[in-house]
Amino acid sequence: xxxxxxxITAARLEDGPAIAALLREAGLPxxxxxPHLGHFLVVRVGSGAVVGAIGAEVHAPDALLxxxxxxxxxxxxxxxxxxxxxxxxxxxAWGVKRxxxxxxAAEAFFDARGFVVSVRxxxxxxxxxxxxFAGGCSTRAVCLTRERRNGx
Numbered sequence: 001x002x003x004x005x006x007x008i009t010a011a012r013l014e015d016g017p018a019i020a021a022l023l024r025e026a027g028l029p030x031x032x033x034x035p036h037l038g039h040f041l042v043v044r045v046g047s048g049a050v051v052g053a054i055g056a057e058v059h060a061p062d063a064l065l066x067x068x069x070x071x072x073x074x075x076x077x078x079x080x081x082x083x084x085x086x087x088x089x090x091x092x093a094w095g096v097k098r099x100x101x102x103x104x105a106a107e108a109f110f111d112a113r114g115f116v117v118s119v120r121x122x123x124x125x126x127x128x129x130x131x132x133f134a135g136g137c138s139t140r141a142v143c144l145t146r147e148r149r150n151g152x
Contacts, residue, residue, distance in 0.1 A: 006079070008086050011040035011053065018042075018050035022069045032131050033067060039094065041086055043070070043079050054083040059126035060095030063148075066132060068106070084113060088149050096148050100127045102141035115144040 011019065016037055023030035033040070036057050043052030051074045055067040065087070070079045100123050103110065107117075120133065120143045127133060 005046035006051075007044050008041055008083065009044060010090075011037050011042045011055075013037060015040070015042050015050055015053075019053045019055075019067070019069075022050065022053060022071060023067055025072075026069045028067060028069060029132055030067075036066075039063075039090075040067070041083060041090065043074070043083065045074075052079050052083055054087045056087060056091060056094075056096070057130050057132075058091070058094045058096060059124070059130075061097035062124050062127050063091060063094070063096040063099055064127055064130050064132060065099045065101040080109065081113070091148055092150075098145060098147055100124075100143065100145050102132055102143055104141045107142050107144065110144050113146075114149070115146045118143050118145045 016034055019033060019040065019042065020030040023033070033055060036055055039058055040053055040055040042050045045051050052070040053067055054065070057064040057066060068080060068083060099115070101110065101115070120128065123133065123143065123145070
């Protein structure tokens with residue numbers, strides 16, 4: 001992304017509290033991100049503040065796409081789409097071939113990026129065993145899936 005003053009980088013351990021705060025503010029699960037920070041990317045503004053994040057729980061060849069969040073003041077600038085694109089590029093090295101996710105509010109965002117509705121029971125056992133699938137997300141959440149794209 002070539003937006004002046006904004007960069008997307010791998011999350012660092014010390015980014016955990018800022019990511020959790022963004023997720024909490026957006027009403028998204030945040031309690032269990034610590035073990036997965038190695039598969040997170042963040043958006044930083046010039047001051048270094050984290051204003052967006054995306055994460056994955058990898059169970060190759062599948063992965064749970066989770067925690068896509070952008071601070072309210074930064075929304076509408078394409079950061080969510082750019083985070084997803086960059087995550088897909090990173091996920092190639094992790095052996096990810098298929099994404100799964102649960103959402104109560106972003107179905108249209110993911111639909112526009114090729115995700116399709118699936119029944120939760122169609123997800124692989126490892127994905128169904130994640131905290132989000134096993135009760136961390138509302139039963140009203142829509143399950144979406146698609147093949148990982150090139151990300152370039």
